[in-house]
Amino acid sequence: MNKKMLIGLSFGAGYGSQPGAWRMPWVNPTSFADFDIMVKQAQTAERGKLHFLFLPDGFGTLVDIESVPPMTSLDVMMTLAAVARETKHIGLLATGSTTFNEPYNLARQFKALDVMSHGRAGWNAITSSTNDAAANYGVTIPSSEERYGRAHEAILLIQALWGSWGRNAWIHDQASGKFANKDQILPINLQGKFVGARGPLYIPPSEQGQPIIVHAGGSPNAHQLGGRFADVVIGSAFTIEDARSQRQAFRDAAEGYGRNPDDIKFFAGLMTTITKDRRTALDRRILLTEKEIPQRVAYLQSMLRIPLSIEELGRPLSELQLSNARPSPYDPRSAHALKIAKEGWSLRDIIAHGVIDYHPVIVGSGIEAADHMQAWFEAEAADGFWISTDVYADGIDAFVDEVVPILQERGLFHKEYEGRTLRENLGIQDQYGIDPRIVSTQKY
Amino acid sequence: MNKKMLIGLSFGAGYGSQPGAWRMPWVNPTSFADFDIMVKQAQTAERGKLHFLFLPDGFGTLVDIESVPPMTSLDVMMTLAAVARETKHIGLLATGSTTFNEPYNLARQFKALDVMSHGRAGWNAITSSTNDAAANYGVTIPSSEERYGRAHEAILLIQALWGSWGRNAWIHDQASGKFANKDQILPINLQGKFVGARGPLYIPPSEQGQPIIVHAGGSPNAHQLGGRFADVVIGSAFTIEDARSQRQAFRDAAEGYGRNPDDIKFFAGLMTTITKDRRTALDRRILLTEKEIPQRVAYLQSMLRIPLSIEELGRPLSELQLSNARPSPYDPRSAHALKIAKEGWSLRDIIAHGVIDYHPVIVGSGIEAADHMQAWFEAEAADGFWISTDVYADGIDAFVDEVVPILQERGLFHKEYEGRTLRENLGIQDQYGIDPRIVSTQKY
Numbered sequence: 001m002n003k004k005m006l007i008g009l010s011f012g013a014g015y016g017s018q019p020g021a022w023r024m025p026w027v028n029p030t031s032f033a034d035f036d037i038m039v040k041q042a043q044t045a046e047r048g049k050l051h052f053l054f055l056p057d058g059f060g061t062l063v064d065i066e067s068v069p070p071m072t073s074l075d076v077m078m079t080l081a082a083v084a085r086e087t088k089h090i091g092l093l094a095t096g097s098t099t100f101n102e103p104y105n106l107a108r109q110f111k112a113l114d115v116m117s118h119g120r121a122g123w124n125a126i127t128s129s130t131n132d133a134a135a136n137y138g139v140t141i142p143s144s145e146e147r148y149g150r151a152h153e154a155i156l157l158i159q160a161l162w163g164s165w166g167r168n169a170w171i172h173d174q175a176s177g178k179f180a181n182k183d184q185i186l187p188i189n190l191q192g193k194f195v196g197a198r199g200p201l202y203i204p205p206s207e208q209g210q211p212i213i214v215h216a217g218g219s220p221n222a223h224q225l226g227g228r229f230a231d232v233v234i235g236s237a238f239t240i241e242d243a244r245s246q247r248q249a250f251r252d253a254a255e256g257y258g259r260n261p262d263d264i265k266f267f268a269g270l271m272t273t274i275t276k277d278r279r280t281a282l283d284r285r286i287l288l289t290e291k292e293i294p295q296r297v298a299y300l301q302s303m304l305r306i307p308l309s310i311e312e313l314g315r316p317l318s319e320l321q322l323s324n325a326r327p328s329p330y331d332p333r334s335a336h337a338l339k340i341a342k343e344g345w346s347l348r349d350i351i352a353h354g355v356i357d358y359h360p361v362i363v364g365s366g367i368e369a370a371d372h373m374q375a376w377f378e379a380e381a382a383d384g385f386w387i388s389t390d391v392y393a394d395g396i397d398a399f400v401d402e403v404v405p406i407l408q409e410r411g412l413f414h415k416e417y418e419g420r421t422l423r424e425n426l427g428i429q430d431q432y433g434i435d436p437r438i439v440s441t442q443k444y
Numbered sequence: 445m446n447k448k449m450l451i452g453l454s455f456g457a458g459y460g461s462q463p464g465a466w467r468m469p470w471v472n473p474t475s476f477a478d479f480d481i482m483v484k485q486a487q488t489a490e491r492g493k494l495h496f497l498f499l500p501d502g503f504g505t506l507v508d509i510e511s512v513p514p515m516t517s518l519d520v521m522m523t524l525a526a527v528a529r530e531t532k533h534i535g536l537l538a539t540g541s542t543t544f545n546e547p548y549n550l551a552r553q554f555k556a557l558d559v560m561s562h563g564r565a566g567w568n569a570i571t572s573s574t575n576d577a578a579a580n581y582g583v584t585i586p587s588s589e590e591r592y593g594r595a596h597e598a599i600l601l602i603q604a605l606w607g608s609w610g611r612n613a614w615i616h617d618q619a620s621g622k623f624a625n626k627d628q629i630l631p632i633n634l635q636g637k638f639v640g641a642r643g644p645l646y647i648p649p650s651e652q653g654q655p656i657i658v659h660a661g662g663s664p665n666a667h668q669l670g671g672r673f674a675d676v677v678i679g680s681a682f683t684i685e686d687a688r689s690q691r692q693a694f695r696d697a698a699e700g701y702g703r704n705p706d707d708i709k710f711f712a713g714l715m716t717t718i719t720k721d722r723r724t725a726l727d728r729r730i731l732l733t734e735k736e737i738p739q740r741v742a743y744l745q746s747m748l749r750i751p752l753s754i755e756e757l758g759r760p761l762s763e764l765q766l767s768n769a770r771p772s773p774y775d776p777r778s779a780h781a782l783k784i785a786k787e788g789w790s791l792r793d794i795i796a797h798g799v800i801d802y803h804p805v806i807v808g809s810g811i812e813a814a815d816h817m818q819a820w821f822e823a824e825a826a827d828g829f830w831i832s833t834d835v836y837a838d839g840i841d842a843f844v845d846e847v848v849p850i851l852q853e854r855g856l857f858h859k860e861y862e863g864r865t866l867r868e869n870l871g872i873q874d875q876y877g878i879d880p881r882i883v884s885t886q887k888y
Contacts, residue, residue, distance in 0.1 A: 022616070022623065029616035033648055035529065035560050059552065059646065066626040070646040075556035081525030082560065085479065102544060104580040108503065112519035116479050116526065136548040138640025172466070172473035177735055179466065182510040196582025202503065202514040204477055291621055 004414050005377045005407070006265060006384025006426060008093070009045045009396065011053040011079075012071050014038055016395055017271055017357075017388035019068045020288040027393045032069050035082045041392050042083040045090055048400030049414060051425055052091030052122065054234060054386050055079065056216075060136040067291065077109050084117035091422035093122035093214050093232070098154040099147050100128055100137050104197050106154070107161040110211045111203040119207030119421035122232065123158075124214040125225075127151045148221045150194035155213065155229045156434055157195055160188040162210035163433020164200035208421035209432040218246060226264065227253020228438060231428045233266045234386055238332045238360060243268045243381035258437040263429055268382035269359030270372065273390045274398040278364040282345075285352035285363050288390055296351045303327065303334040303356070304341070313348040317341050359388065366402030373403075374412055448858050449821045449851070450709060450828025450870060452537070453489045453840065455497040455523075456515050458482055460839055461715055461801075461832035463512045464732040471837045476513050479526045485836050486527040489534055492844030493858060495869055496535030496566065498678060498830050499523065500660075504580040511735065521553050528561035535866035537566035537658050537676070542598040543591050544572055544581050547639050550598070551605040554655045555647040563651030563865035566676065567602075568658040569669075571595045590638070592665045597636035599657065599673045600878055604632040606654035607877020608644035652865035653876040662690060670708065671697020672882060675872045677710045678830055682776045682804060687712045687825035702881040707873055712826035713803030714816065717834045718842040722808040726789075729796035729807050732834055740795045747771065747778040747800070748785065757792040761785050803832065810846030817847075818856055 014031035015021035022029055031037045042053055055076040063070055073079040076094040084092055092113060096106050106123070114121035127147040128134065134141040142150070166184030188199035215226035216234035226233050233250050237243035243266070251261035273288075275281040289296070294310055301308045304325040308317075317325070322342055327334035337355035345353065354361025362369040376382050389395030407413035419425050458475035459465035466473055475481045486497055499520040507514055517523040520538040528536055536557065540550050550567070558565035571591040572578065578585040585591070610628030632643035659670035660678035670677050677694050681687035687710070695705035717732075719725040733740070738754055745752045748769040752761075761769070766786055771778035781799035789797065798805025806813040820826050833839030851857035863869050 020621075023618045023621055025618060027618075029618050030614075033559050039529075060548065060642075063646070064626075065624045065629050065646070067621055067623055069623055074559060074647050075552050078521065078525045078553060078556040078560055081522045082529050085483075085526050085529055100546060101549065102546075102581055104504065105545065105549075108519050109522060112522040115477050115518060116522055135642035137546055138635055138642075170474075174467045174469060174471075174473050177464075177467055177511055179511055179513055180509045182508075185509050191582055198504075198579035198582075202507070202509070203518050 005373060005382075005412050006051050006267065007404075007413065008052040008054045008091070008267060008384065008386040009050050010269075010386055010388040011042070011045075011055050011073070013069050013073055014041075014392065015069055016391035016393070018285075018288040018390045019292060020290065021391040022069050024288065024391055024393070027391060031392070033074060035079070038073070038079055039082055039086045041396055042087055042090065044396045044400060046087050048396075048404045049417060050090060050387075050400075051384070052093050052422065053080075053083065054124070054214075055094045057095035057097070058133065061130070061132050077113065080113055080121075081116065084113060084120065089120075089417040089425070091120050091122060091425065092117055093124055095124040095126055095216070097128040097133070098125055098151040099142065100133065103154045103157045103195050104161065104201070107158040107201055108203065110158075111162055111201065111206070114206040114208065114211045115203060117206075119209075119423065121206070121211040122214050122422060123211045124216055124234065125151065125155050125229065126216055144221065146194065148225060151225055152228070153192035153194050155225075156438070157188070157190050157192070157197055159210070159213075159434045160190055161197060161199050161201040162203075164188050165202060165204050167205050167209070167432055170204045205432060206421075208423040209430060212423055212426070212428055223249045223253045226250050227255075227259075228257045230264055232426065233264060234269075235266050235382070236269050236359060237381070238336065240376055240379045240381040242332065243376060244379065247380070247382065259435070265383040265426060265428070267384045267386045268376060269388065270369070270385045271354060271357050271359050271361040271388045271390070272369055272395065272399055272403070273354070273361070273363045274366055274369060274395070274402045276365060278368070281363040281365075282349050282352040285354065285390070286348060289352065293348065293351060296356050297347065299356055300337060300351065303331050303337050308347060314346050316344045316346055317350075366398075366406055369399070369403045370406040370410065370412075373407065374410065377412065449817060449826075449856050450495050450711065451848075451857065452496040452498045452535070452711060452828065452830040453494050453843075454830055454832040455482075455486070455489075455499050455517070457513050457517055458485075458836065459513055460835035460837070462729075462732040462834045463736060464734065465835040466513050468732065468835055468837070471835060475836070477518060479523070482517070482523055483527055483530045485840055486531055486534065488840045488844060490531050492840075492848045493861060494534060494831075494844075495828070496537050496866065497524075497527065498568070498658075499538045501539035501541065502577065505574070505576050521557065524557055524565070525560065528557060528564070533564075533861040533869070535564050535566060535869065536561055537568055539568040539570055539660070541572045541577070542569055542595040543586065544577065547598045547601045548605065548641050548645070551602040551645055552647065554602075555606050555645065555650070558650040558652065558655045559647060561650075563653075563867065565650070565655040566658050566866060567655045568660055568678065569595065569599050569673065570660055588665065592669060594638035595669055596672070597639050599669075600882070601632075601634050601636070601639055601641055603654070603657075603878045604634055605641060605643050605645040606647075608632050609646065609648050611649050611653070611876055614648045649876060650865075652867040653874060656867055656870070656872055667693045667697045670694050671699075671703075672701045674708055676870065677708060678713075679710050679826070680713050680803060681825070682780065684820055684823045684825040686776065687820060688823065691824070691826065703879070709827040709870060709872070711828045711830045712820060713832065714813070714829045715798060715801050715803050715805040715832045715834070716813055716839065716843055716847070717798075717805070717807045718810055718813060718839070718846045720809060722812070725807040725809070726793050726796040729798065729834070730792060733796070737792065737795060740800050741791065743800055744781060744795060747775050747781050752791060758790050760788045760790055761794075810842075810850055813843070813847045814850040814854065814856075817851065818854065821856065
């Protein structure tokens with residue numbers, strides 16, 4: 001098997017995926033506003049040959065600022081502009097909502113980033129879905145129909161703008177004074193139900209032509225939007241079966257739009273706390289989450305449907321508790337939580353295994369992470385993984401130094417960036433402007 | 445007189461203010477898309493201790509791409525993010541239209557740039573005014589009333605968002621686990637006629653608190669908007685008298701809003717072709733504009749109201765032509781054009797003096813530029829100047845090496861950046877959030 005897995009890194013607000021990351025004594029507590037630190041973290045990921053940084057967004061969401069930092073960077077585009085200038089190979093993926101941005105502005109910034117990074121940009125085209133997000137624009141959230149309708153139009157419009165500066169239009173011949181072929185730089189004149197633009201966009205192609213398209217979501221609407229446009233899907237699944245079925249849904253949707261299903265790469269989430277062994281990793285996790293433990297005990301009760309007491313954190317669950325436990329059908333993580341409990345870990349350690357986190361969690365050695373990734377990859381549950389490390393300050397290094405070399409030894413991960421551009425490194429086919437297959441299957 | 449003049453640099457699409465700049469043999473013809481070159485140019489301006497780079501916008505305007513590059517950078521914010529990381533002192537001013545951007549998005553990007561640059565950002569808050577700009581957003585241009593109404597609301601809203609993270613709110617105390625004082629990071633809940641937002645904006649203060657406000661324009665609406673909010677006005681005037689009257693109009697408007705008129709700094713435009721002497725500078729200008737000469741001869745005819753022939757480019761105007769010439773009252777540059785013609789320059793040289801450019805033009809030695817600036821500054825026609833050099837590749841160096849030292853010797857320009865931040869270097873008073881004087885004079 002020659003195919004290699006792809007790996008991206010979740011890159012949020014400078015601290016790490018765990019709410020307690022900012023409190024760790026080895027972390028600079030002002031990382032949230034420190035671009036030097038963000039650049040250094042990006043360079044670490046590049047040292048590990050990771051394919052991309054993925055910047056989630058949702059910046060306007062109200063957080064419990066008293067104890068928890070915002071989870072996303074001050075501004076995703078400004079962060080990536082900084083990183084672009086001080087890295088050479090790693091891909092730069094930012095989330096940009098189609099709901100609350102003007103398409104022309106998105107088109108311009110992402111293509112400028114693509115030129116600036118010499119062909120390493122990707123746009124995670126999402127819809128915003130909460131009134132919390134809408135409130136920062138003085139409105140309430142539009143209907144799902146309107147949000148997805150606008151998203152489909154916006155992506156097509158933006159790709160049309162990207163292609164409006166023809167690939168070979170730029171002559172810049174000083175002797176003749178011909179700057180560009182004007183008949184290859186043309187208005188697009190697209191006007192849809194929700195968005196429109198005249199164009200052209202005066203930005204020449206980057207080394208990869210134009211940014212790749214990313215989508216993050218799991219609903220039927222997401223399958224359609226991602227299947228139609230996405231080169232990369234940022235997924236979320238707790239089990240191999242779930243991931244396989246999600247991946248298939250996106251592949252099926254892609255085929256429905258006339259695309260080759262191999263052109264859409266499904267990335268499963270993975271959270272990591274990597275140390276020399278399980279015990280050390282659990283202790284690190286306990287330190288990271290000590291303030292959250294009471295609320296997690298309460299939540300674990302509802303997952304296992306048995307009473308649990310904060311007084312018993314140091315003890316494993318009793319035989320009676322284990323035999324009474326019934327995994328909640330409302331939370332897909334419950335069965336895994338019970339499995340960990342049955343291994344005899346203390347209540348504190350069960351929680352420290354990350355059984356209530358947003359993705360599968362590896363709390364242990366690099367081999368454990370590599371085994372997980374190999375199993376999922378070989379089961380065709382994912383084309384790659386996006387990794388959320390617990391604490392960026394040393395967690396990115398831990399992944400790069402302890403997990404990557406094992407995957408490389410096993411022949412599962414590249415040892416060097418193969419191409420010049422993100423598109424080449426991910427094995428995504430060339431596209432400039434709108435995919436003609438999409439246009440032939442759907443109207444604007 | 446101890447007061448020093450302020451100097452900014454117009455920083456467009458990488459080539460220079462003259463349409464022929466990109467064609468010059470010593471210019472890299474791909475500068476438009478080359479961030480290495482833009483960063484190097486910015487560093488040259490910083491070597492000259494210039495106060496700021498000013499990035500105009502109007503990117504979507506249709507241009508004659510066959511022979512002329514777009515005049516503004518691929519994306520003003522991405523360009524400044526690149527420059528921010530590789531300079532230390534120079535201010536970073538970008539134009540951001542209040543008409544076609546969501547205020548929350550503008551607030552976020554500019555404050556992020558301010559944090560990233562350690563307090564060197566400024567926002568040129570303008571209204572878009574053409575259907576050409578509107579077309580890229582799928583709309584026609586709103587009425588002047590709506591555009592300025594929205595602009596006033598947007599600036600207040602954005603400043604409120606900037607101040608919504610209280611100045612001393614960020615505790616980040618790892619030992620206690622207190623990240624921030626939540627009662628100092630609060631929603632703003634502003635809803636106007638045109639724009640609204642809940643907030644807060646999760647960005648802590650920069651070293652200068654928040655970006656300064658810039659305005660560019662000369663209409664009565666501009667006087668009101670600038671007078672109410674602007675720390676810096678990017679002006680445009682052909683004569684000392686005109687500049688004095690514009691500066692006064694902004695100062696009067698500022699007073700009307702309860703501000704100190706010295707808190708608004710008026711910058712006059714100046715275009716430069718600096719070489720060792722006038723003849724060399726004229727020859728450089730002729731090379732730069734040779735393709736534009738026929739149309740400029742035609743235009744000069746209408747300014748002087750006499751027939752001129754492209755056949756007579758090498759000869760001065762005749763006695764008869766000069767005595768028949770009547771400066772057009774419709775173009776404020778006409779009297780100056782006639783004055784140059786009367787000095788006996790050839791028709792080609794008259795045009796090479798820049799008599800049809802958008803600002804006063806110095807085509808000559810550094811002393812000529814310094815004399816012009818000194819005269820205007822001492823006449824209180826301007827607090828400073830924004831310089832448009834003919835060709836960035838060597839024109840910024842020429843200004844820095846030939847003009848700046850003369851101004852410094854004369855005690856008119858600083859020899860070193862005095863402060864850490866743009867606000868300190870420009871002598872602009874502290875402000876965080878909305879100016880309380882503004883709030884007391886006007887409702888939102």
